[in-house]
Amino acid sequence: MSYFPNFGKIQYEGQGSKNPFAFKFYDAERIINGKPMKDHLKFAMSWWHTLCANMTDPFGQGTIDRTYGKTDPMDIAKAKVDAGFEFMEKLGIEYFCFHDVDIAPEGKTFAESKKNLWEIVDYIKSKMEGTNIELLWGTANLFGNPRYMHGAGTSCEADVFAYAASQIKNAIDATIALGGKGYVFWGGREGYETLLNTNMAIELDNYARLMKMAVNYARSKGYDGDFYVEPKPKEPTKHQYDFDSATVIGFLRKYGLDGDFKLNIEANHATLAGHTFEHELRVARINGFFGSIDANQGDEHLGWDTDQFPCDVKTATCAMYEVIKSGGFTNGGINFDAKVRRPSFTFDDIALAYISGMDTFALGLIKAFEVIDDDRIDSFVRDRYKSYKSGIGADIMNGTATLESLEEYTLKTGEPKVSSGKQEYLESILTQILYR
Ligand code: XUL
Ligand code: CO
Numbered sequence: 001m002s003y004f005p006n007f008g009k010i011q012y013e014g015q016g017s018k019n020p021f022a023f024k025f026y027d028a029e030r031i032i033n034g035k036p037m038k039d040h041l042k043f044a045m046s047w048w049h050t051l052c053a054n055m056t057d058p059f060g061q062g063t064i065d066r067t068y069g070k071t072d073p074m075d076i077a078k079a080k081v082d083a084g085f086e087f088m089e090k091l092g093i094e095y096f097c098f099h100d101v102d103i104a105p106e107g108k109t110f111a112e113s114k115k116n117l118w119e120i121v122d123y124i125k126s127k128m129e130g131t132n133i134e135l136l137w138g139t140a141n142l143f144g145n146p147r148y149m150h151g152a153g154t155s156c157e158a159d160v161f162a163y164a165a166s167q168i169k170n171a172i173d174a175t176i177a178l179g180g181k182g183y184v185f186w187g188g189r190e191g192y193e194t195l196l197n198t199n200m201a202i203e204l205d206n207y208a209r210l211m212k213m214a215v216n217y218a219r220s221k222g223y224d225g226d227f228y229v230e231p232k233p234k235e236p237t238k239h240q241y242d243f244d245s246a247t248v249i250g251f252l253r254k255y256g257l258d259g260d261f262k263l264n265i266e267a268n269h270a271t272l273a274g275h276t277f278e279h280e281l282r283v284a285r286i287n288g289f290f291g292s293i294d295a296n297q298g299d300e301h302l303g304w305d306t307d308q309f310p311c312d313v314k315t316a317t318c319a320m321y322e323v324i325k326s327g328g329f330t331n332g333g334i335n336f337d338a339k340v341r342r343p344s345f346t347f348d349d350i351a352l353a354y355i356s357g358m359d360t361f362a363l364g365l366i367k368a369f370e371v372i373d374d375d376r377i378d379s380f381v382r383d384r385y386k387s388y389k390s391g392i393g394a395d396i397m398n399g400t401a402t403l404e405s406l407e408e409y410t411l412k413t414g415e416p417k418v419s420s421g422k423q424e425y426l427e428s429i430l431t432q433i434l435y436r
Contacts, residue, residue, distance in 0.1 A: 055345065078123055100139075135175065142168075194238075230265070244273040268306065310361065367434055
């Protein structure tokens with residue numbers, strides 16, 4: 001039985017193709033810089049948006065039927081596994097990501113939820129055998145259930161903290177059982193609505209305590225993968241603690257979590273923080289925290305997390321430039337944390353959305369290497385800082401300069417000579433490379 005009967009294995013047909021169910025740029029096995037495209041990109045399917053989201057919004061019911069022809073919640077969960085694996089195999093996607101509650105329904109008690117989870121984990125494990133499909137990362141949903149209305153690790157209620165920790169324990173075990181090399185903390189409701197009722201100091205300390213427990217537990221079970229924090233500045237809470245890359249890096253360093261954690265950077269979250277996607281990736285890269293990507297895009301006219309499929313090649317190019325300069329993905333990859341628009345309610349639409357997103361990032365990869373090979377932009381930047389290579393600049397860089405020595409220098413040399421930043425020239429190079 002097929003859940004996606006209208007298309008078979010999606011093939012690369014090249015730029016001239018008008019077949020909607022074909023890749024125009026993503027040629028999985030094409031070698032670029034010594035590696036197949038698929039290994040540069042490591043595309044992953046998000047279980048939640050792809051198999052679960054029914055597109056409910058505050059104004060109306062869902063538009064996508066997610067029962068897969070079943071009625072019993074466990075049968076639906078198993079049908080999602082079948083549908084998910086069919087989807088990944090047809091799209092040539094070799095990784096997936098999940099929250100505990102995406103894969104298995106919550107029971108009436110924690111024990112029942114745990115039993116459901118393990119039944120589905122075993123089922124997924126059996127499906128993975130004989131395929132190339134791997135788990136990119138797992139996580140626990142610590143934001144959907146009403147118990148988490150005040151947060152999870154940052155909840156004012158110790159019992160809620162304990163419940164969250166129990167969920168994390170099982171989500172880590174599930175991640176390990178499925179061979180995952182990543183475990184994500186996205187701070188769902190780890191933030192606040194008003195300082196009038198909030199002890200920020202306790203909340204942040206507890207959040208770090210929860211992360212430390214997770215690291216200690218996973219390492220004791222032999223897990224050698226990465227932990228990630230996924231920054232987001234707002235939504236659902238007014239102020240999320242994991243605001244942006246810089247904030248999270250400061251937090252991880254303060255609490256001694258920097259040896260185990262990297263960042264999972266989401267494009268739309270960067271936009272909400274008032275940054276570009278590439279800014280967030282650059283901050284992660286230069287601080288040694290580059291880990292994984294949640295690929296999507298927002299809408300420039302809307303101020304919320306629309307989680308649209310990425311179709312902006314310029315942004316994908318600038319993002320892939322950062323990925324390449326970080327040395328590429330190790331344990332991480334590109335997870336499409338993206339959903340179709342509510343009126344695009346067919347399963348075909350979901351496939352077409354992935355094809356578009358994968359082509360966009362494939363083109364981004366190709367163009368990023370072209371920018372690097374072209375070298376006009378990189379050489380401009382190298383040249384721009386050349387004054388630090390010798391003389392007084394070298395003294396500043398190697399720490400021998402002091403305020404006194406620099407004053408003495410300035411008294412001698414007088415007014416500095418400065419050069420143009422040439423932004424427009426550099427933008428024209430990017431345009432030339434993108435559209436040639
Ligand atoms: C929410 C979001 C999450 C995380 C995983 O904005 O991005 O789906 O990626 O919890
Ligand atoms: Co995300």
